Amino acid sequence: MHTRTEHDLLGDMEIPKDAWFGIQTQRALNNFAITGVPISHFPELIKALALVKMASAKANEELGDLTSEKAAAIISACQDVCDGHLHDQFVVDLIQGGAGTSTNMNANEVIANLALEKLGHSKGEYKYLHPNDDVNRSQSTNDAYPTAACLAIQFAAEPLVERISSLVSCLSLKGTEFNDVVKMGRTQLQDAVPMTLGQEFEAFSVNLGEDIDRLREACVLLSEVNLGGTAIGTGINTHPEYGSLAVRYLAEFSGKPLKPAINLVEATSDMGAFVLFSGVLRRFAIKLSKISNDLRLLSSGPRTGFGEINLPPMQPGSSIMPGKVNPVIPEAVNQTAFQVIANDLAVTLAAEAGQLQLNAMEPLIIYNLLNSMRMLCAACSMLENRCIKGITANRERCAELLNISIGSITALVPHIGYANASRIAQMALNSGSTVRQLVLAEGLLTEDELERLLSPQSMLAPQVRMPKR
Secondary structure (H helix, E strand, C coil), rough: CCCCEEEEEEEEEEECCCCCCCCHHHHHHHCCCCCCCCCEEEEEEHHHHHHHHHHHHHHHHHHHCCCCCHHHHHHHHHHHHHHHCCCCCCCCCCCCCCCCCHHHHHHHHHHHHHHHCCCCCCCCCCCCCCCCHHHHHCCCCCHHHHHHHHHHHHHHHHHHHHHHHHHHHHHHHHHHCCCCCCCEEEEEEEEECCCHHHHHHHHHHHHHHHHHHEEEEEEEEEEEECCCCCCCCCCCCCCHHHHHHHCCCCHHCCCCEEECCCHHHHHHHHHHHHHHHHHHHHHHHHHHHHHHHHHHCCCCCCCCCCEEECCCCCCCCCCCCCCCCCHHHHHHHHHHHHHHHHHHHHHHHHHCEEECCEECHEEEEEHHHHHHHHHHHHHHHHHHHCCHHHCCCCCCHHHHHHHHCCCHHHHHHHHHHHHHHHHHHHHHHHCCHHHHHHHEEEEEEECCHHHCCCCCCCCCCCCCCCCCC
């Protein structure tokens, strides 16, 4: 293999001649083979890194700390990366020691070599434009990396919000479709009171829809960045106006309402916004998993379970039991949710592990947040398109269970009293007779009164009470 030689503080190393990255990236490749997931797996992070470098170059040029020629080459290289060029050269594993230094240097080296080409030089000719001196000018990993992370998370949140919104709309449509299907509601898996299947699905829709606003609120906290703080937040090696100028350009280039943190020393070590964002993802995952549990219960059977809804069959369910079809889509969503919940614990532990002026565990935080959002996007899409859209109601089964349930007795409590209702319920349970039959037999209510009180219109919403007899 053709190589080129590069040098750093540890000595010389051979780099593949055609590689756009350099020696520090190569060292990270040799050192960190943890997840097998490189930076290129998350294009939103690559774009965010390039935008940080672009904004920094623009600010440095305006302040006279970078020549116009170098700034133009760097900005052009960054734009190419934003447009998807050379993403395969972002090869470092997301999990790494060094608080993200390897990720930052991977970006610096790729952008430097691309800029060198634009200036008419060969890869590795850093005397003309250097990854550290020029691309990383006025920056440290400790402000460039978390700033890019804040931006990447906001980019990744956009498709997640879209997927949640689509799923919410799909559930709401099912709520409308099933609005005339009366069934028995349940608490603690015991018969409760009647409701419609439509009300159940509309509740799913509202439940998940709440977290769209929570995600947007969490993104607001990620709009406060520490770019300009360099190593520990003091801004060493920067022009006094660099930080505010670089953040202003980054906001302009990214389209996000970014602003400098009030206290850069605090912001450099604080992981609070990441923890909160992770908590929102965990909250959504828990809700999504609970709904998946409900779908599995409601479709259980098909002959010996609840059987109130039919999930679309996706694949044969058994290698030994003919005809068996399993609820594989909700099961996969459950497992996705479990992983997101586990990722949140990893984020929590990593945030707590910070020491003094920096948190060296930021790579784990970023990896888990981006991974959780990607998984949730896929899970929402899968649940909507391969499950929810194809659900049908088993109307006959819903009516059957409603008719034999003693739960409807609750609707009669204001009219026959709790003691009578309890006695009738117990008699129905022991005898197999219906609530209607027993109430009529004892003359507690007339046929017309029962017809009105036990009608779906009366049982599914608040009603004005009829005068007691």
